[in-house]
Amino acid sequence: xxxxxxxxxxxxxxxxxxxxxxxxxxxxxxxxxxxxxxxxxxxxxxxxxxxxxxxxxxxxxxxxxxxxxxxxxxxxxxxxxxxxxxxxxxxxxxxxxxxxxxxxxxxxxxxxxx
Amino acid sequence: xxxxxxxxxxxxxxxxxxxxxxxxxxxxxxxxxxxxxxxxxxxxxxxxxxxxxxxxxxxxxxxxxxxxxxxxxxxxxxxxxxxxxxxxxxxxxxxxxxxxxxxxxxxxxxxxx
Numbered sequence: 484x485x486x487x488x489x490x491x492x493x494x495x496x497x498x499x500x501x502x503x504x505x506x507x508x509x510x511x512x513x514x515x516x517x518x519x520x521x522x523x524x525x526x527x528x529x530x531x532x533x534x535x536x537x538x539x540x541x542x543x544x545x546x547x548x549x550x551x552x553x554x555x556x557x558x559x560x561x562x563x564x565x566x567x568x569x570x571x572x573x574x575x576x577x578x579x580x581x582x583x584x585x586x587x588x589x590x591x592x593x594x595x596x597x
Numbered sequence: 598x599x600x601x602x603x604x605x606x607x608x609x610x611x612x613x614x615x616x617x618x619x620x621x622x623x624x625x626x627x628x629x630x631x632x633x634x635x636x637x638x639x640x641x642x643x644x645x646x647x648x649x650x651x652x653x654x655x656x657x658x659x660x661x662x663x664x665x666x667x668x669x670x671x672x673x674x675x676x677x678x679x680x681x682x683x684x685x686x687x688x689x690x691x692x693x694x695x696x697x698x699x700x701x702x703x704x705x706x707x708x709x710x
């Protein structure tokens with residue numbers, strides 16, 4: 484079974500802090516993704532990566548950055564947290580190009596910015 | 598602009614009822630359509646559909662895709678309280694070296710005893 488692990492289920496931070504959300508997958512997947520989920524808006528793609536040290540902007544990258552130094556780990560960074568970044572953050576992974584396989588999700592991190 | 602629209606946004610039924618959830622899309626470089634179920638935690642994968650008219654089935658759940666009319670339906674027969682969840686529809690768009698998902702808003706299903 485694919486396992487996508489997010490480091491925290493709940494996190495509370497203050498405005499202006501630098502926040503790191505970590506995601507690790509154990510299936511040697513090439514692709515990794517970060518989403519945020521808000522009521523009425525569904526899941527929106529923030530950043531994704533098709534390989535180590537590669538990153539691509541999703542639909543809502545402003546205020547975020549990512550790091551992928553190792554294949555199994557994909558980090559989301561909030562450079563200077565703001566209250567409008569309070570949300571549920573979901574990480575996902577999938578096999579690489581050419582494989583018609585679904586994305587598998589972690590349990591999510593519910594982040595509150597005070 | 599590419600988009601995925603689900604309806605209804607919420608639904609309340611009683612155990613034993615049959616429900617149909619709808620998903621329509623406008624996506625330029627379509628690769629596949631996926632359904633996920635989300636309870637309290639991670640969305641869990643239900644179906645991936647790539648061809649029109651071929652029904653995918655798993656127990657009481659089934660789904661079909663119409664690529665001409667650009668929609669999919671998810672059917673749940675003989676609903677149970679354990680079916681209560683948010684059902685997410687996503688379209689995979691071909692993008693550079695792979696694909697990326699565009700999600701609908703989700704349908705929140707509540708099954709009452």
